Amino acid sequence: NTHLSFRSPKMDLETALKGCSTALGFFLNNRFADALALLKPWRNQSMYHAMGYSSILLMQAGMTFDPHDIDAAMASLRESLQTCQRFQQCHKPVRTFKSYIFGAAYNIIVCKLLTEEMHAELCYAEVLLQKAFLTFLDESIIGFIKGGMKIRNSYQIYKDCQALANVTKDTEKQKSTHIHFRGGVNMGIGSFNLMLSLLPSRVLRLMEFLGFSGDREVGLSELREGAASNSLRSILSTLTLLIYGTHFLPSGTGEGNLTEAEALLEPYKEKFPNGALILFYTARIALLKGNITFAQEKFLACIAAQEEWRQIHHLCSWELMWAYSFELNWREAYRYADILCKESKWSQAVYVFQKAAILSMLPEEEVTELGEDVVELFRQVDGLRLRIAGKSIPTEKFAAKKAQRYSSSNPVKLAVPALEMLYVWNGFTVVGKRPDLTESILTILEKAEEQLRDDPDPSEYHVDDQCVVQLLKGLCLRQLGRLVQAESCFNHVISRSSCSNAILHNELIRHLICRMNYKDYNMESRLHFRIHAALNTMGSFSAKLPPSRTPA
Numbered sequence: 032n033t034h035l036s037f038r039s040p041k042m043d044l045e046t047a048l049k050g051c052s053t054a055l056g057f058f059l060n061n062r063f064a065d066a067l068a069l070l071k072p073w074r075n076q077s078m079y080h081a082m083g084y085s086s087i088l089l090m091q092a093g094m095t096f097d098p099h100d101i102d103a104a105m106a107s108l109r110e111s112l113q114t115c116q117r118f119q120q121c122h123k124p125v126r127t128f129k130s131y132i133f134g135a136a137y138n139i140i141v142c143k144l145l146t147e148e149m150h151a152e153l154c155y156a157e158v159l160l161q162k163a164f165l166t167f168l169d170e171s172i173i174g175f176i177k178g179g180m181k182i183r184n185s186y187q188i189y190k191d192c193q194a195l196a197n198v199t200k201d202t203e204k205q206k207s208t209h210i211h212f213r214g215g216v217n218m219g220i221g222s223f224n225l226m227l228s229l230l231p232s233r234v235l236r237l238m239e240f241l242g243f244s245g246d247r248e249v250g251l252s253e254l255r256e257g258a259a260s261n262s263l264r265s266i267l268s269t270l271t272l273l274i275y276g277t278h279f280l281p282s283g284t285g286e287g288n289l290t291e292a293e294a295l296l297e298p299y300k301e302k303f304p305n306g307a308l309i310l311f312y313t314a315r316i317a318l319l320k321g322n323i324t325f326a327q328e329k330f331l332a333c334i335a336a337q338e339e340w341r342q343i344h345h346l347c348s349w350e351l352m353w354a355y356s357f358e359l360n361w362r363e364a365y366r367y368a369d370i371l372c373k374e375s376k377w378s379q380a381v382y383v384f385q386k387a388a389i390l391s392m393l394p395e396e397e398v399t400e401l402g403e404d405v406v407e408l409f410r411q412v413d414g415l416r417l418r419i420a421g422k423s424i425p426t427e428k429f430a431a432k433k434a435q436r437y438s439s440s441n442p443v444k445l446a447v448p449a450l451e452m453l454y455v456w457n458g459f460t461v462v463g464k465r466p467d468l469t470e471s472i473l474t475i476l477e478k479a480e481e482q483l484r485d486d487p488d489p490s491e492y493h494v495d496d497q498c499v500v501q502l503l504k505g506l507c508l509r510q511l512g513r514l515v516q517a518e519s520c521f522n523h524v525i526s527r528s529s530c531s532n533a534i535l536h537n538e539l540i541r542h543l544i545c546r547m548n549y550k551d552y553n554m555e556s557r558l559h560f561r562i563h564a565a566l567n568t569m570g571s572f573s574a575k576l577p578p579s580r581t582p583a
């Protein structure tokens with residue numbers, strides 16, 4: 032049992048868990064370097080220190096995209112896997128085979144799996160999953176396949192761990208180490224289910240065929256259990272739920288559960304009042320609730336809270352850019368778009384497009400005064416696009432397509448680019464909560480509509496522009512409860528396409544689906560999906576609408 036020699040007498044499992052928990056506290060208090068310094072010396076002896084250390088390096092790499100950081104994270108993940116492996120007891124292939132026949136209980140009975148070794152399995156699965164994410168950054172197809180195999184392997188181990196947790200004796204279940212183990216299983220199984228459930232259904236079915244499970248409800252309930260447990264990974268389950276609840280809501284379904292998100296965050300607000308991540312989510316929730324001023328304050332507080340990880344500033348700048356856009360304060364919105372263009376490496380194409388879109392909303396004198404040139408900015412977009420694994424990113428592609436019309440020597444202006452982007456990025460859910468802002472947006476749209484109507488020399492993009500304006504106008508009217516007018520706008524959009532004359536809601540929706548391969552105007556399928564969702568919501572009002580809507 033050579034692995035025993037690696038165990039330090041000073042670092043038993045409980046001490047390791049405590050150390051890791053202290054480091055996590057540092058991390059949540061913005062003391063990132065302190066957290067790393069605490070974990071680093073023990074990373075060869077303790078799997079928890081190894082896992083914590085490489086997790087932070089991975090996060091850093093994900094934020095900076097710096098090749099140097101990526102290499103460092105990769106090296107530390109490799110070391111962490113080795114550290115975990117030293118604690119894995121039974122000879123792996125034999126164990127896997129026998130537990131396949133006799134079930135996971137076999138591991139406990141025959142292999143006499145010690146608590147420590149159960150935790151080693153869990154940490155191994157975690158680190159493996161992290162390594163898979165990093166492997167995907169390797170651009171080749173080999174990297175993609177390798178990453179996929181790691182994910183599958185990791186999932187399998189999580190399933191084993193779950194089985195182990197389920198067969199653990201009741202007397203064992205009270206132990207703090209078991210609570211941490213259970214929390215880790217909740218976190219892993221929950222995240223897997225939730226992430227997979229976000230995949231398109233065709234891909235999900237393939238994944239299920241490969242043995243994965245992507246059940247959203249199971250995922251959420253596991254994560255809720257993990258968040259409620261008093262374990263090392265509770266905060267990670269909480270953060271996963273927050274990310275899902277505030278960023279990944281399936282579009283069109285609207286709300287999400289902000290009450291739940293707030294309740295989840297509450298205990299951490301008290302414990303880490305100045306923690307950057309906590310401030311960020313406090314702000315994000317306020318923003319989604321339409322409390323824009325409060326959100327702005329908290330995003331600014333989040334920026335002021337720390338200097339060590341500048342990428343968190345970029346996250347806040349992105350959010351602030353939107354928060355000011357919601358208020359139609361284009362001057363401030365421009366400020367943050369400009370900061371992103373100058374400082375962040377994530378997606379220059381999107382940032383530059385966004386900056387140009389925001390500037391388009393300002394009077395020309397003001398743009399000149401700022402020393403900017405809108406046409407020049409739009410022309411840069413295409414050249415700034417990134418490629419990940421040889422593929423371009425849909426959002427960047429969309430921006431480039433939109434910006435294309437500026438490339439000619441006689442550029443045609445986009446009608447209301449900043450408002451259109453507001454829609455594409457789901458901003459109308461927030462704006463819709465503020466009738467005053469919705470009215471202001473409506474006024475801008477009506478002005479644009481008028482300009483388009485009076486255009487003496489319509490360009491080839493004329494129909495495009497009209498559709499966008501009508502669609503957005505329809506959304507605003509719907510938010511304001513002016514449903515009949517809203518519908519007339521949506522109908523205008525539809526009458527512009529090849530299939531027309533369908534006004535009844537069911538018909539309308541069916542037609543929108545059939546028109547997914549649209550010809551007349553080029554917005555992404557994403558947009559079609561939103562119209563569909565918007566009309567779906569409207570469908571519930573249809574009974575209340577007067578029959579006069581239905582044309583002959």
Ligand SMILES: *[C@@H]1O[C@H](CO)[C@@H](O)[C@H](O)[C@H]1NC(C)=O
Nearest residue numbers: 071072073074075076110113
């Ligand atoms: C940990 O192990 C790696 C190789 O496995 C070695 O390079 C490194 O120096 C070790 N670190 C410590 C602190 O012992």
Ligand SMILES: *[C@@H]1O[C@H](CO)[C@@H](O)[C@H](O)[C@H]1NC(C)=O
Nearest residue numbers: 286287288289290291292294
């Ligand atoms: C939101 O979450 C809370 C707390 O978990 C729950 O009581 C409530 O029913 C949920 N609401 C919705 C609409 O899901």
Ligand SMILES: *[C@@H]1O[C@H](CO)[C@@H](O)[C@H](O)[C@H]1NC(C)=O
Nearest residue numbers: 317320321322323324325326
């Ligand atoms: C915004 O949220 C804060 C904190 O929850 C609250 O004190 C304030 O009254 C809210 N403002 C509005 C306009 O809802």
